[in-house]
Amino acid sequence: MKQPQVTYRGCVNAWECDQWGHQNVQFYLSKASDAQAALCAALGLPPSYFRQTRRAVLPVADRILFQRELRAGDILAIRSGVRSLDPAGTLRFFSAMRNEDTGGSAAFFETQARLTDLASGAPIPWPEPVMERAAALAGPFSDISPPPDITGPRAPGRIAEGLVLTYRGSVESWECDETETVPPRFHIARFADCANQLFRHLGIAKGTLREQNMGTAALDYDILYRVPVRVGKTVEIKSGLLEVREKVFRFFHHLLDSVSGEILTSIEVAAVFFDLTARKSVPAPEAVRANAQRLLAASGVI
């Protein structure tokens, strides 16, 4: 039986942890991007290939489950496996991040990516040897299932009038990778930042949460990378609420081109509030429930 291969090995550093005392979400993503590069090399696309061809393997969709908190000092590995490389050009693979001390699953990534020409931004066919290598590496990995489908309302694919403007800025060179494209990590850094603005509209400011010994933690991301985001672009983020369950609440962000209004990247997030001492999820604060209906209506969800 085929086994996933180690595509990242490292640790959690103190400077990767946020005010909630655990590894910030953006560093899960940066480590998964390292894993993706290692998997591409295993498929016959090493770093020199990308330098010579001005091509890149860019994610188009990523579903991420955050399974356990990670703390400074934890040691990690990511193991990845190819699900398929379809004739239309979509590479499907997974990456499982594990705490190597406890053996516990920390996060799971189910990713779709395409070989992309950087000049045109258009997907291009994979070289024949890569197709063959992918076929040889692809396994059923029947014991490693894709994440379950998302239930509940989904993010509307249009920009409703009432969405909350949670970010306005520009894409800087220091957040881009060697292809001058924003990698997943910095999308997440922006989205995580603007989530706090959405929470403010839900009646719960970050400072208030801390005073109540509460934090927030992401459980589930569903990301669509619609258009590669390149250096120099002016962007904004509009956010909305999807639903508030007893403990889990769901919301979404659209990253837009400020000039054209085109949606570049979208993310749906499921998250919980948690008690910072017990490290257990707790019901959403009353203020969130009180403001939820108004925001749900404004978000075009109800």
Added chain:
Amino acid sequence: MSNFIETFRGRVTPQECDHLGHMNVQFYIAKVSDAAWTLMHAIGMTPDYIRTRRKALAAVRQDVSYLRELKAGDLVVIESGVLAAGEAKVTFYHRMNNVETGVLAMTAKVLTVNMDLDKRRAAPLAPEIRERAQAYRVREEGA
């Protein structure tokens, strides 16, 4: 059989590169630092041990050979082992290879001292840690 174990696998980012067009020296050390946690884990100094026993190995001297430059996007792997383990000191050895070319890019010999994290000073190494370290004894490249 080699006692080296894989302790780091990752990638060089553009943010780690300087105006000479290659990974700046500080990030070789950052990766060695990352690798050290996995080697510490192997010899019994686990994250839980460090948090509860309040002892860990701290680097006091490094002897680094930068053998090849690394560029943004390069994939690297570090394998590590132990050169010596004494009463309170352990000498780690790390070798970093470029995954694509297989070329040795860096070696680092790191002298560490067992540190009491509350008293902030050196402390004797627990005998079981010293003993486990023996299983990871390696020799330097070219030695």
